[in-house]
Amino acid sequence: MNQHIKTGHRAKSKYEKTLSASISKALLFYFILLLSYAALSKITEGNSLYISLINAPLFLSTELAGFGQWFIPITELVLAISISFKTTRKIGYIGVALLFILLSVYAGWITWFLPNKPCSCGGLISLLSWKQHVVFNLLNLILSLIGWYLTQRPIKANPTTI
């Protein structure tokens, strides 16, 4: 009977481990900074998010815009906190990826399907055009997926005989 040794992942070299740990830390810092800054600046700017939501082509009622004024920054803060802890980091990165999918779709819809584009007044990246917004969101989507991938703990080599 042939014997095979089954391993989950091939053993990583020291260099690979250091590189992936560094990228993982850099992404962690970047996303916490990005999300918490986005959330806090929305809160400290007062009602500018509310005005943006009312003017956005989403046909929101004043009640919904009022709800979104708090729901959006709180969601961003929750995501920033969730990726801060090892135990919730994986699910946090999935949440971040979903957020950037939504933002990419929204920015893409405005860029290519809307005749009159709303201004991206206020907010984190008010100097970007809508096309640049799409690229920025897609880039963040890719980075969040890399972060999610790097968060997955490698399966330790566990030799088993079949």
Added chain:
Amino acid sequence: MKNFLIPALAFVSAIGMSFTTANTKEQASDYVLLPNDTWRAFSEVDCGQGEQACQAMVDGNGPFQVYDEQDTDTPKEGSGTLIIVP
């Protein structure tokens, strides 16, 4: 504790950045629709009293109709004085 160093640093940086940039942003309340179909926001302008169209020169271009919201159904009216938006 060591594991929380990076998140803590990121949070502190974000708090600092958000408070330093919060007051420098323009509170948008009036808008014009630019020829490239993009809304441009600026601080509320005084169009005066009257029923004439309120128009503004924006960044040296225009004049453009001023709107209360990013909606062409909300044109602003005033005395007819041309507003200059830097």
